[in-house]
Structure formats: C-alpha cells, structure tokens
Amino acid sequence: xxxxxxSLCQLLDPKVLANPYPLYQRLREQDPVHWDPFLHAWxxxxxxxxITVLHKYTADRTPTPEQLSAMGCSSLNPIAQVMxxxxxxxxxxxxxxxxxxxxxAFSTRRVEAMRAHIQEIAHRLIDGxxxxxxxxxxxxxxxxxxxxxxAELLGVxxxxxxxxxxxxxxxxxxxxxxxxNPDRAPRVLQAVEEMTLYFRAAIRELKKTPxxxxxxxxxxxxxxxxxxxxxxxxxxxxxxxxxxxxxxTNLIGNGMLTLLRHxxxxxxxxxxxxxxxxxxxELLRFESPSQHTARLAPADVVLGGQTNQxxxxxxxxxxxxxxxxxxxxxx
Numbered sequence: 001x002x003x004x005x006x007s008l009c010q011l012l013d014p015k016v017l018a019n020p021y022p023l024y025q026r027l028r029e030q031d032p033v034h035w036d037p038f039l040h041a042w043x044x045x046x047x048x049x050x051i052t053v054l055h056k057y058t059a060d061r062t063p064t065p066e067q068l069s070a071m072g073c074s075s076l077n078p079i080a081q082v083m084x085x086x087x088x089x090x091x092x093x094x095x096x097x098x099x100x101x102x103x104x105a106f107s108t109r110r111v112e113a114m115r116a117h118i119q120e121i122a123h124r125l126i127d128g129x130x131x132x133x134x135x136x137x138x139x140x141x142x143x144x145x146x147x148x149x150x151a152e153l154l155g156v157x158x159x160x161x162x163x164x165x166x167x168x169x170x171x172x173x174x175x176x177x178x179x180x181n182p183d184r185a186p187r188v189l190q191a192v193e194e195m196t197l198y199f200r201a202a203i204r205e206l207k208k209t210p211x212x213x214x215x216x217x218x219x220x221x222x223x224x225x226x227x228x229x230x231x232x233x234x235x236x237x238x239x240x241x242x243x244x245x246x247x248x249t250n251l252i253g254n255g256m257l258t259l260l261r262h263x264x265x266x267x268x269x270x271x272x273x274x275x276x277x278x279x280x281x282e283l284l285r286f287e288s289p290s291q292h293t294a295r296l297a298p299a300d301v302v303l304g305g306q307t308n309q310x311x312x313x314x315x316x317x318x319x320x321x322x323x324x325x326x327x328x329x330x331x
Contacts, residue, residue, distance in 0.1 A: 006031055008292075009038040020291065033304030041294070042306070049304050057295035062089040076185065079192050085235035088243075101221045101228050102236065110217075114153065121148050138253050146248035150241055155213015156202050163198075167191045168245045171238065195241075199234045214240065250289030255280070258287050 006027055010016045016023060024045055027034055032046040044053050062084050065077040083089055087098045122145055129135040147161040147168075156164075170191040173184060199215070206216050218233045228236075259266040269275055300307065 004038070006034055006043075007036050007038045008043055009036075033306040035306070042297075042303075044303065046304065052303060053295050054293075056298075058091045058298050059089060059095070059295060060091045061294055061296045062086075076189070078189055078196075081231075082192055082196065082235045082238060085232050086239040087236055088239055097226065098228070098232065098236070100223050101226060102218060114149070117152070118149055121145060137256055138249065142249045142252035143245075145252070146245045150244040153214050153244070154202075154237060154241065155206070155211055155215050156198075160198075164241055165245060167195050167198075168242045171195070171242050172246045192238075195238050196234055199237050200230070202237075203230060203233060247289045251280075251284065254287040254289055255283040258283060 004010065006023070008023075010023055011020060027043060028045040032044070033049060034043045034045075035041075036043050044050055063071075063073075063080055064084055065074070065080045068074055068076050068080050087095060087102065090098060122141075125141050125145055129140050135141070143165060144161065147165040148158055151158045151161045151164055170188055173188060202215055203219065206213075206219060210216055215233065215237055218228055218236065221228060259269070265279075269279055
C-alpha cells in the first residue's frame with residue numbers, strides 16, 4: 001500500500017470529495033489511528049478513539065504569530081492574530097472566560113425571537129423561484145438565507161450580506177484545506193484585513209448609536225467585572241459569521257441532495273412535516289457539512305495501539321514530539 005492510499009490528501013480530488021466515505025471506511029478497517037505523512041497529522045476514525053481525542057486533547061492548536069515568525073511565515077501573522085482570539089481554538093480557563101462572556105449573546109431567547117423572522121426570509125426567497133421550472137438551490141437559497149440571517153444576527157446592514165458571504169467563503173479555507181493551497185494566502189490575508197476593518201468600523205458606529213445585535217451584546221457583556229476586548233469582539237464576530245454561513249449553506253445542499261437520492265424519505269417528510277426537525281438532526285449526522293476537526297496531543301500518548309511520537313518522529317527524522325490528531329466519526 002502506498003503512502004497516498006489512506007491519506008486525506010485524496011479529499012483534494014473532487015471525485016473522492018463527492019463520496020469520501022469509502023476512504024473513511026478503509027481507514028477505520030485498515031488503520032484506525034493512521035499517521036498521514038502528507039498532513040503531518042494522525043487521522044483517528046473509530047468512535048471510541050474520536051471521543052478520547054475530543055475530550056482529552058487540546059483545542060489550542062492555532063500557531064501564534066511568534067511561532068509563525070520562528071518558522072519563517074511571519075507574512076501570515078495577521079491571520080494568526082485573529083484566530084488565536086477565537087473561542088473555537090481555546091481550551092481551559094481561556095475558553096471558559098470567553099464562553100461565559102459570550103453566553104448571553106448566544107441565548108436561546110434571542111434565537112427563538114428570530115425564528116418567525118427567519119421563516120419570513122426563507123419564504124421570501126422561495127417565493128422568488130417557486131414559479132421557475134428549474135432552480136439553482138445553492139445560489140438562490142442556501143447561500144443567501146444564512147448570509148441574510150447572519151447579518152441581522154450580528155446587527156450589521158443586511159445589504160452587506162454578499163460581501164459577508166464572500167469573506168466567509170475565503171476565510172473558511174483556514175478551517176479546511178488551506179495548507180494545500182499556499183498560493184491563496186494573499187487572498188485570505190486581504191479578507192482578514194478587510195473583515196477586521198469592517199467590524200472595527202461597526203463597533204465604532206455601535207458605540208455612538210447602540211442597536212440590537214450580536215456585536216452589541218459582545219461589546220456590553222460583563223461577568224464579574226470581566227469584559228471582552230475589542231480585538232476579541234472582532235475575532236469572534238468573524239468566526240460566528242463564517243460558521244453561521246458555511247455550515248448552513250452546505251447542510252442545505254447536502255440535505256437536499258441526500259433526500260433526492262432517497263425519494264422514499266423525501267416522500268415521508270412531505271407527508272409528515274413533524275419529522276422535519278429530527279430529519280435535520282439525522283442529516284447533520286449522515287452527511288455532515290463539517291467532516292473533521294483537529295486537536296493536539298498534550299503529551300506523548302498511546303491511542304489505538306499507536307504512540308504519537310513514533311510515526312511523527314520518524315516522519316520528521318527525530319525521536320518524538322507533540323503531534324496533531326484529526327478526529328473523524330461517522331456511524
């Protein structure tokens with residue numbers, strides 16, 4: 001077996017990406033804790049091992065500007081300066097502090113208050129193409145719906161949603177296969193600079209004229225005298241914007257394609273709308289828009305009979321060290 005047979009670098013092939021599950025199955029069956037020399041990471045695919053990685057390994061995995069500079073990659077520092085302040089890449093006390101401060105802004109009450117309005121937006125978009133014989137679901141519905149909702153949730157002008165969508169798609173590369181596309185770094189750097197300026201201007205405007213929205217809630221959140229810095233508000237507005245759009249767009253697209261491939265399930269949903277909510281949960285599991293995540297092993301550990309220092313060290317030509325784990329699970 002060649003080194004590429006089980007490598008996740010195959011996901012760069014559109015044919016493999018369209019149906020990655022045979023690759024995941026081979027990984028689970030042949031090498032469930034697999035050292036991928038192309039990713040310089042362990043790929044973990046069996047459920048118990050995935051749970052161990054998610055619960056016991058660290059999410060604090062983003063290189064700092066200092067680390068990037070030491071590696072000769074200081075040009076990427078503006079990206080790192082944003083990502084190290086995002087809740088997604090924090091552990092322990094830092095994560096707890098940020099999550100506690102942000103909790104009020106992400107309240108269930110706020111989401112419930114928006115439910116009827118989100119339905120109005122969805123109906124308006126559907127009315128725009130309901131009479132057509134054919135519709136391009138992604139561009140006419142799956143992209144604008146979360147983009148409009150996210151703009152309203154953040155409290156920025158809804159008219160800006162096409163620009164927010166473009167930035168989100170660019171920044172999402174940092175959470176996907178960016179490491180395989182270094183030629184796109186200038187575009188990502190430009191997007192980060194533009195987003196930072198955009199949200200900084202929005203904060204200045206909100207300080208002069210407060211209005212309802214997530215940015216305002218993040219600015220005013222206070223717990224035991226602690227408040228978020230302006231840089232933290234910007235960084236977490238960005239990750240909320242990106243996460244709220246990309247995953248929703250892809251869930252709608254993946255979900256509709258799956259239902260079309262399973263017409264009996266589609267017919268069942270049409271006959272019984274009460275099944276829609278559990279169907280969405282099942283589609284999130286069955287054809288997830290987010291296929292993997294990553295953690296760092298906090299020390300030399302054994303997982304699935306593999307010791308993280310052995311293969312990682314061999315790949316680098318030394319004796320060991322901390323390595324990254326990618327966690328995949330699909331039951």
